[in-house]
Protein backbone atom coordinates (compact mmCIF):
# COMPACT_ATOMS: atom_id res chain seq x y z
CA UNK A 1 0.00 0.00 0.00
CA UNK A 2 1.39 3.39 -1.01
CA UNK A 3 2.14 6.12 1.48
CA UNK A 4 -0.09 8.99 0.42
CA UNK A 5 1.31 12.45 1.19
CA UNK A 6 -0.60 15.68 0.63
CA UNK A 7 1.31 18.95 0.44
CA UNK A 8 -0.87 21.88 1.43
CA UNK A 9 -0.90 25.39 2.81
CA UNK A 10 -3.61 27.99 2.60
CA UNK A 11 -0.95 30.50 1.61
CA UNK A 12 0.16 30.75 -1.99
CA UNK A 13 3.74 30.68 -3.23
CA UNK A 14 5.24 28.87 -0.26
CA UNK A 15 6.86 26.07 -2.26
CA UNK A 16 4.11 23.43 -2.35
CA UNK A 17 4.53 22.51 -6.01
CA UNK A 18 8.33 22.72 -5.85
CA UNK A 19 8.24 20.32 -2.90
CA UNK A 20 5.91 17.82 -4.60
CA UNK A 21 8.05 17.80 -7.74
CA UNK A 22 11.50 17.57 -6.16
CA UNK A 23 10.53 15.23 -3.36
CA UNK A 24 8.78 12.98 -5.90
CA UNK A 25 11.84 12.90 -8.15
CA UNK A 26 14.21 12.17 -5.26
CA UNK A 27 12.00 9.35 -3.97
CA UNK A 28 11.93 7.86 -7.49
CA UNK A 29 15.71 8.21 -7.81
CA UNK A 30 15.96 5.93 -4.77
CA UNK A 31 13.97 3.24 -6.60
CA UNK A 32 10.50 4.05 -5.27
CA UNK A 33 7.48 4.01 -7.56
CA UNK A 34 5.96 7.46 -7.27
CA UNK A 35 2.65 8.92 -8.40
CA UNK A 36 2.32 12.71 -8.44
CA UNK A 37 -1.20 14.14 -8.41
CA UNK A 38 -1.93 17.72 -9.47
CA UNK A 39 -5.12 19.10 -7.92
CA UNK A 40 -4.34 22.76 -8.63
CA UNK A 41 -6.27 24.62 -11.37
CA UNK A 42 -3.05 26.59 -11.98
CA UNK A 43 -1.60 23.18 -12.95
CA UNK A 44 1.99 24.31 -12.30
CA UNK A 45 3.12 20.78 -11.50
CA UNK A 46 1.67 19.59 -14.82
CA UNK A 47 3.46 22.40 -16.67
CA UNK A 48 6.71 21.52 -14.85
CA UNK A 49 6.26 17.94 -16.08
CA UNK A 50 6.05 19.20 -19.66
CA UNK A 51 2.30 19.24 -20.37
CA UNK A 52 0.03 21.98 -21.63
CA UNK A 53 -2.90 21.90 -19.18
CA UNK A 54 -5.17 23.48 -21.81
CA UNK A 55 -4.70 20.57 -24.18
CA UNK A 56 -5.16 17.57 -21.92
CA UNK A 57 -8.16 15.38 -22.61
CA UNK A 58 -8.30 14.04 -19.08
CA UNK A 59 -6.94 15.24 -15.78
CA UNK A 60 -7.56 14.96 -12.06
CA UNK A 61 -10.82 16.81 -12.91
CA UNK A 62 -12.05 13.61 -14.59
CA UNK A 63 -11.23 11.54 -11.51
CA UNK A 64 -13.04 13.91 -9.17
CA UNK A 65 -16.14 14.33 -11.31
CA UNK A 66 -16.73 11.00 -13.05
CA UNK A 67 -16.67 7.81 -10.97
CA UNK A 68 -16.48 5.65 -14.11
CA UNK A 69 -13.09 7.11 -15.10
CA UNK A 70 -10.23 5.01 -13.79
CA UNK A 71 -6.71 6.06 -12.89
CA UNK A 72 -5.22 4.33 -15.93
CA UNK A 73 -7.16 6.59 -18.32
CA UNK A 74 -5.84 9.73 -16.68
CA UNK A 75 -2.32 8.84 -15.64
CA UNK A 76 0.76 9.78 -17.70
CA UNK A 77 3.89 7.73 -17.10
CA UNK A 78 7.52 8.86 -17.20
CA UNK A 79 9.81 5.84 -17.32
CA UNK A 80 9.11 3.00 -14.95
CA UNK A 81 9.10 4.87 -11.64
CA UNK A 82 7.20 8.15 -12.07
CA UNK A 83 3.61 8.78 -13.05
CA UNK A 84 1.50 11.93 -13.04
CA UNK A 85 -2.19 12.61 -12.73
CA UNK A 86 -2.15 15.98 -14.46
CA UNK A 87 -4.12 19.00 -13.38
CA UNK A 88 -6.11 21.25 -15.66
CA UNK A 89 -7.67 24.67 -15.60
CA UNK A 90 -11.18 23.22 -15.30
CA UNK A 91 -10.36 22.10 -11.75
CA UNK A 92 -11.62 25.54 -10.76
CA UNK A 93 -15.02 24.48 -12.08
CA UNK A 94 -14.71 21.15 -10.28
CA UNK A 95 -14.30 22.99 -7.01
CA UNK A 96 -17.66 24.70 -7.56
CA UNK A 97 -19.50 21.73 -9.05
CA UNK A 98 -18.37 19.39 -6.31
CA UNK A 99 -20.11 21.61 -3.78
CA UNK A 100 -23.20 22.46 -5.87
CA UNK A 101 -23.82 18.92 -7.07
CA UNK A 102 -22.68 17.32 -3.83
CA UNK A 103 -20.07 15.06 -5.34
CA UNK A 104 -18.48 12.81 -2.71
CA UNK A 105 -15.20 14.31 -1.52
CA UNK A 106 -13.81 10.83 -0.88
CA UNK A 107 -13.59 9.93 -4.57
CA UNK A 108 -9.87 10.63 -4.89
CA UNK A 109 -9.27 8.51 -1.78
CA UNK A 110 -11.15 5.60 -3.33
CA UNK A 111 -9.34 5.92 -6.66
CA UNK A 112 -5.89 6.04 -5.05
CA UNK A 113 -6.56 3.26 -2.56
CA UNK A 114 -8.34 0.88 -4.92
CA UNK A 115 -6.02 1.14 -7.91
CA UNK A 116 -4.42 -2.00 -9.27
CA UNK A 117 -1.14 -0.13 -9.69
CA UNK A 118 1.40 -0.40 -6.95
CA UNK A 119 3.10 2.79 -5.88
CA UNK A 120 5.38 3.29 -2.94
CA UNK A 121 4.49 6.98 -2.65
CA UNK A 122 1.68 9.18 -3.88
CA UNK A 123 2.38 12.91 -3.50
CA UNK A 124 -0.55 15.29 -4.00
CA UNK A 125 -0.14 18.96 -4.90
CA UNK A 126 -2.98 21.22 -3.78
CA UNK A 127 -4.02 24.75 -4.68
CA UNK A 128 -3.50 27.72 -2.38
CA UNK A 129 -6.59 28.33 -0.24
CA UNK A 130 -8.56 25.66 1.52
CA UNK A 131 -11.39 24.50 -0.73
CA UNK A 132 -12.92 21.15 -1.62
CA UNK A 133 -9.88 20.27 -3.74
CA UNK A 134 -7.59 20.54 -0.73
CA UNK A 135 -10.13 18.69 1.39
CA UNK A 136 -10.28 15.90 -1.22
CA UNK A 137 -6.49 15.61 -0.96
CA UNK A 138 -6.61 15.49 2.83
CA UNK A 139 -9.33 12.85 2.84
CA UNK A 140 -7.16 10.77 0.51
CA UNK A 141 -3.89 11.24 2.39
CA UNK A 142 -2.13 9.39 5.20
CA UNK A 143 0.10 12.32 5.99
CA UNK A 144 0.30 16.04 5.38
CA UNK A 145 3.34 18.20 4.74
CA UNK A 146 2.87 21.96 5.20
CA UNK A 147 5.56 24.06 3.51
CA UNK A 148 5.92 27.40 5.28
CA UNK A 149 7.98 30.37 4.13
CA UNK A 150 10.40 31.59 6.78
CA UNK A 151 9.10 35.15 6.81
CA UNK A 152 7.14 37.42 9.11
CA UNK A 153 3.76 35.95 8.13
CA UNK A 154 5.00 32.37 8.32
CA UNK A 155 2.57 30.98 10.85
CA UNK A 156 -0.59 32.45 9.33
CA UNK A 157 -1.55 29.53 7.13
CA UNK A 158 -0.71 26.80 9.64
CA UNK A 159 -3.57 27.34 12.07
CA UNK A 160 -6.17 27.10 9.28
CA UNK A 161 -4.62 23.88 8.01
CA UNK A 162 -4.57 22.42 11.53
CA UNK A 163 -8.30 23.18 11.86
CA UNK A 164 -8.99 21.44 8.57
CA UNK A 165 -6.98 18.39 9.67
CA UNK A 166 -9.19 18.18 12.74
CA UNK A 167 -12.39 18.33 10.65
CA UNK A 168 -11.10 15.74 8.19
CA UNK A 169 -10.11 13.43 11.08
CA UNK A 170 -13.28 13.89 13.05
CA UNK A 171 -16.05 13.80 10.52
CA UNK A 172 -14.91 13.44 6.94
CA UNK A 173 -13.83 9.86 6.67
CA UNK A 174 -10.10 10.01 7.37
CA UNK A 175 -9.44 9.66 11.10
CA UNK A 176 -5.89 8.48 10.36
CA UNK A 177 -4.65 11.70 8.73
CA UNK A 178 -1.65 13.09 10.52
CA UNK A 179 0.64 16.04 10.16
CA UNK A 180 3.94 14.61 8.96
CA UNK A 181 5.65 17.92 9.34
CA UNK A 182 5.89 21.61 8.73
CA UNK A 183 8.60 22.25 6.14
CA UNK A 184 10.42 25.58 6.44
CA UNK A 185 11.04 26.96 2.93
CA UNK A 186 12.69 30.02 1.37
CA UNK A 187 15.11 30.17 4.30
CA UNK A 188 17.50 33.05 3.73
CA UNK A 189 20.48 32.65 6.04
CA UNK A 190 21.53 36.25 5.36
CA UNK A 191 18.22 37.66 6.55
CA UNK A 192 18.20 39.13 10.04
CA UNK A 193 14.83 37.64 10.82
CA UNK A 194 14.63 34.22 9.15
CA UNK A 195 16.58 32.37 11.90
CA UNK A 196 14.26 33.89 14.52
CA UNK A 197 11.15 32.88 12.50
CA UNK A 198 12.55 29.35 12.29
CA UNK A 199 13.26 29.08 16.00
CA UNK A 200 9.79 30.51 16.81
CA UNK A 201 8.26 27.89 14.51
CA UNK A 202 10.13 25.08 16.28
CA UNK A 203 9.16 26.44 19.69
CA UNK A 204 5.48 26.75 18.74
CA UNK A 205 5.26 23.30 17.18
CA UNK A 206 7.81 21.13 18.99
CA UNK A 207 8.59 17.91 17.14
CA UNK A 208 6.36 18.90 14.22
CA UNK A 209 8.83 20.89 12.13
CA UNK A 210 11.16 18.96 9.84
CA UNK A 211 14.87 19.16 10.67
CA UNK A 212 15.38 19.84 6.97
CA UNK A 213 15.09 23.47 5.95
CA UNK A 214 14.72 24.39 2.27
CA UNK A 215 16.94 27.40 1.61
CA UNK A 216 16.07 30.29 -0.67
CA UNK A 217 17.95 29.30 -3.82
CA UNK A 218 17.69 31.07 -7.20
CA UNK A 219 18.43 27.74 -8.95
CA UNK A 220 14.89 26.63 -8.02
CA UNK A 221 13.30 29.35 -10.14
CA UNK A 222 15.91 28.93 -12.92
CA UNK A 223 15.35 25.17 -13.28
CA UNK A 224 11.97 25.32 -15.11
CA UNK A 225 13.57 27.44 -17.84
CA UNK A 226 15.71 24.40 -18.59
CA UNK A 227 12.62 22.17 -18.41
CA UNK A 228 13.92 20.54 -15.24
CA UNK A 229 13.39 20.32 -11.50
CA UNK A 230 16.17 21.74 -9.36
CA UNK A 231 17.30 18.29 -8.20
CA UNK A 232 18.14 17.49 -11.84
CA UNK A 233 19.05 20.98 -13.07
CA UNK A 234 21.49 21.83 -10.27
CA UNK A 235 22.04 18.66 -8.23
CA UNK A 236 24.78 20.31 -6.16
CA UNK A 237 22.72 23.40 -5.31
CA UNK A 238 21.68 23.99 -1.71
CA UNK A 239 17.98 23.45 -2.56
CA UNK A 240 18.65 20.13 -4.30
CA UNK A 241 20.71 19.01 -1.33
CA UNK A 242 17.86 20.03 1.00
CA UNK A 243 15.25 18.09 -0.98
CA UNK A 244 17.46 14.99 -0.78
CA UNK A 245 17.73 15.54 2.98
CA UNK A 246 13.94 15.85 3.19
CA UNK A 247 13.57 12.51 1.43
CA UNK A 248 16.06 10.98 3.90
CA UNK A 249 14.04 12.36 6.78
CA UNK A 250 10.84 10.91 5.34
CA UNK A 251 12.41 7.54 4.66
CA UNK A 252 13.76 7.09 8.17
Ligand SMILES: Nc1ncnc2c1ncn2[C@@H]1O[C@H](COP(=O)(O)OP(=O)(O)OP(=O)(O)O)[C@@H](O)[C@H]1O
Nearest residue numbers: 012013014015016017018128186215216217220221
Ligand atom coordinates in the same frame (compact mmCIF):
# COMPACT_ATOMS: atom_id res chain seq x y z
N1 LIG B 1 13.55 27.40 -2.20
C1 LIG B 1 13.25 28.26 -3.16
N2 LIG B 1 14.12 29.25 -3.50
C2 LIG B 1 13.82 30.11 -4.50
N3 LIG B 1 12.69 30.09 -5.21
C3 LIG B 1 11.79 29.13 -4.93
C4 LIG B 1 12.01 28.18 -3.88
N4 LIG B 1 10.93 27.35 -3.83
C5 LIG B 1 10.09 27.77 -4.78
N5 LIG B 1 10.58 28.83 -5.45
C6 LIG B 1 9.96 29.60 -6.53
O1 LIG B 1 8.89 30.33 -5.97
C7 LIG B 1 7.73 30.25 -6.76
C8 LIG B 1 6.59 29.61 -5.98
O2 LIG B 1 6.93 28.27 -5.69
P1 LIG B 1 5.83 27.12 -5.82
O3 LIG B 1 5.13 27.23 -7.13
O4 LIG B 1 6.49 25.83 -5.50
O5 LIG B 1 4.86 27.55 -4.64
P2 LIG B 1 3.36 27.07 -4.38
O6 LIG B 1 3.15 27.07 -2.93
O7 LIG B 1 3.10 25.80 -5.11
O8 LIG B 1 2.54 28.25 -5.09
P3 LIG B 1 0.94 28.25 -5.33
O9 LIG B 1 0.32 28.48 -4.00
O10 LIG B 1 0.74 29.38 -6.30
O11 LIG B 1 0.58 26.90 -5.90
C9 LIG B 1 8.12 29.49 -8.02
O12 LIG B 1 8.50 30.40 -9.01
C10 LIG B 1 9.32 28.67 -7.57
O13 LIG B 1 10.22 28.41 -8.63
Ligand SMILES: [Mg+2]
Nearest residue numbers: 016017040044
Ligand atom coordinates in the same frame (compact mmCIF):
# COMPACT_ATOMS: atom_id res chain seq x y z
MG1 LIG C 1 1.59 25.30 -6.45
